Amino acid sequence: MEHRIETGADALYMDERDHVATALRDMQAGESIHYRNAAGLQMITLAEPIPFGHKVAVADIAFGQDVRKYGEVIGRAVNSIALGCHVHVHNIEGIRGRGDLGTKEAAQ
């Protein structure tokens, strides 16, 4: 992973396979913000406020789809997530470290 951050973006996009960019400042719903990918500076409009350090969807993500950041899978969507929406614990879940899933299966 090439780690290169250039000036002039509001959110950081780490890898061409990613579905999310990370907010570099607190951003408001309705704001048009920029992130940079291989093709250059991209603009999207935020559907929701995105706090500093949190993730915004830069593509539509389907229910059940793997979600990528750093080019790698960080979890799975538990709802469908539209471009410009906040991506966090309310709409993605971890796939690893899920001792609770075995417990639920055992209870059923």
Next chain:
Amino acid sequence: MSRMVMAYERPNGEIGIRNHLLIIPTVICSNQVCSRIMQMVPGTVAIPHQHGCSQIGADKTRTFEVLAGTGKNPNVGAVIIISLGCEVVDPIALAEEIRKTGKPVEVFDIQSIGGSVKAIAYGTELAKRMMAELEKQEKVPVPLNKLKVAVKCGGSDATSGLASNPALGAAADSLIAEGGSIVIGETTEIIGAEHLLAERCVTSEISDRLYYMVSRFDKEVERMGADMRGGNPSPGNIAGGLSTIEEKSLGCISKCGKAPIKGVIEYAESIPEHGLYFMDSPGNDIECVSGMAAGGAHIVCFTTGRGTPTGAAVVPVIKITGNKMTFQKMEDNMDVDVSDMLDGTASLERAGERVWQEIVEVAEGKWTKAEVLGHQEFSINRIGPSL
């Protein structure tokens, strides 16, 4: 030819960047006596802990190894071991193990000496004499390639994976290029990113061992029947924007740089020279740092986004943040600010150089913020029940 720095040379050829007189309680029952002696003799370091009694098997061995490793740490110049007299950690065996390094080790027990007051008086006299000897030792030029640096992150937020961890990784690569050692740990915090580290292991046996250590943790989580989320990532990690353990792990691993992984070692096991190693250890900050110090690390480089005051008993802890707000709010705890990476005004190389410079200065004696504030955290990882 490696760059030279001024540090202490130990009888076994290791280098020490500090010269502590360490006071080790073999058991929780000796804590108060050890702490009192530390108060009486400035410059000594005591490591009170909760263990040493009612332990068996691998759990008992782990406590012994962490205490022995902390005593053997090359930043320690001399050791006093204080036993109660009836615990499971054998004080004589502990003294013998630490003496293998050639450093002076004294040992006594509270029951034989006749109680706390006499033990404190005896220990204080002993500590004064040993401190006077330690102070006669002078620094000499030693090669920087003998330096072992541990990399750790704690109180992470989204800036950790984007700025402070990559910056520390660049500094780690500088130490490896110099011929030194880097150790990375936190088995729980490579879950979801272990494949990226495994493909850097120099043999398939080493990558198999790495996968085995992760699966051991996976099985523990399954046994607990819980979702890791909430414990790790922690509530603070989640507030900082990290959603899953996979996301946290993928941000974590960049702190060890890009070198091949030459070996995988157990918690508190001695860190080999020259190259990058992985130590099986929990993500828990103090348990992990204590295990790395027991493995012989000279310095811990600790990245944080949320901010933490963490220090360690026998090793300087350099705190690095990529979060500007945290640096400003907690400047008395933070050593290096690399937040200018995030707006693109500082390159990864420049931020890495800043961290590397700090490592060299701390190796030559500069105090970290944690040392200035007297942080001496110590905690032993447990793997068994109290009997």
